[in-house]
Amino acid sequence: MLRLEEVEVAYGRVAALRGISLEVREGELVSLIGANGAGKSTTLKTVSGLLKPAAGRVTWDGQPIAGLSPREILRRGIAHCPEGRRVFPHLSVRENLMMGALLRRDAAGIAQDLDAMYARFPRLQERAGQAAGTLSGGEQQMLAIARALMSRPRLVMFDEPSLGLAPALVQQVFEIVQEVRRQGLMVLMVEQNALAALGLCDRAYLLETGRVVRAGSGPALMASADVREAYLGGRAFAA
Amino acid sequence: MDQALQHLVNGTVLGGTYALLGIGLTLIFGVMRVVNFTHGELYAFGAYMVYALVSLLGINFYLSLLLAALLGAALGAAIELLLLRPLRRADIDSVMLVMIGAALVLQNAEMWGWGGVAKLVPSPFAGTPLVVGPISVMPLRIFVLLVACALLLGFWLLLDRTRAGTAMRATFQDAEAAALMGVRVGWVNTATFAIGSGLAAAAGALLGPVFMVSPTMGDLVGLKAFAIVILGGLGNLPGAAIGGFALGYIEEFGGGYVSTEYRDAFGFLLIILVLAIRPQGLVAPRERVG
Ligand SMILES: Nc1ncnc2c1ncn2[C@@H]1O[C@H](COP(=O)(O)OP(=O)(O)O)[C@@H](O)[C@H]1O
């Protein structure tokens, strides 16, 4: 189980997280929603070790992990699929997937997972030898997700996986996220598309300027008046 | 025609070591975004190490070459750990100033340690040239070319075929994403600087016995290394190899047909032309290995 307690993070002097507490329990899909700049990506970066919290606690299975390197955190089973896909543009699709398995030493298991990814994403197999930068946006997103899964994580964090994709592809991405959860992985997903995120998740947190302002089940948040107004009727939904 | 063939052979020999030099420099720039002003001094360091190992300590010539390259890599690693790592978040001006300072220190240390007189490095190769038809080549030069090509090939295999090489290229392209894959970006930086420096030292170690070894040899070569990198496009590895051979041929043909005295100037003339006409370098950016 992942737990954040009163986590504060600052970029230089500018506070980005002002005391965030949240949890992802075994088998859960948790959504993190909120406007641009609310601190969603910062939260994920803090969990994966890219940022160090100034205060508060981050624990994973009860062990403190704040301050550990991204490598150590990945080794403990938390993968981070970053915002904007961030595939390695000049590496081949296959090399990108192998980068996901960099810390693993079980060659047979890696080969098996590679086959599984290719079976799930035939486009990636077709383009296995091609530079990832030549893929379409949708294909790159699939690659970024597959790459994160290649580490065999127990928790995978997706940062705006549907960003900039055509509606049909957005649907596909959400299906994949659900599949991942059905396989027993914990999922922490950041989404601008609040309606979809709330429909999909077990629980959700609404962030505003570095604070959790509302938490609860998907339907509960969907029903709450301020969420409806700010995210479901307004700009986020229109986007 | 015969003369042209001779220049071609000489240019190839020179180009091989220039390619080593350029690849080392462009690799460091590509991965770390550091303009490495110590590169020429590492070249000189390699040459002096071969001199010291062979002439002063009496160690086997081939073993000395290997040791000189490894010592160059170790010196590079030390520079990265002591000077660059603490400056990871500093602005580019500070980093440049520190690197220029380091180059000055290294150069003066060479002057102080070895004196101003040029040294000769004895090699086990015959002093009589091999003659094949109209061409004559010193056996040592053939050896230098073969070793340079072997190093280029080895470096390419390391980068293209190994896990560590893939991690290095990934870091080259997106350091933060690489960190999320579990790459120790700090160590990749150290390794990159060590490998780049080792290649420069290897180039110096190889050419030391061909020419003479002197404390100022690093200056001109440092400039040439930048010329090679600009020819190939900054951060472009195949470009640096091509730029290295291009510079070798330009110097050799320019020196042979136009003027020996201005031999070194031809390379810089070419740079000015390239910067004016094709500032991205001779090789298209999309062909970058990184
Ligand atoms: N690298 C950075 N340097 C300085 N400020 C940043 C940086 N990244 C994000 N911020 C600031 O931190 C806050 C939270 O950003 P972020 O976590 O990216 O928001 P979200 O992902 O919810 O859109 C914003 O005010 C943003 O401007």
Ligand SMILES: [Mg+2]
């Ligand atoms: Mg974000």
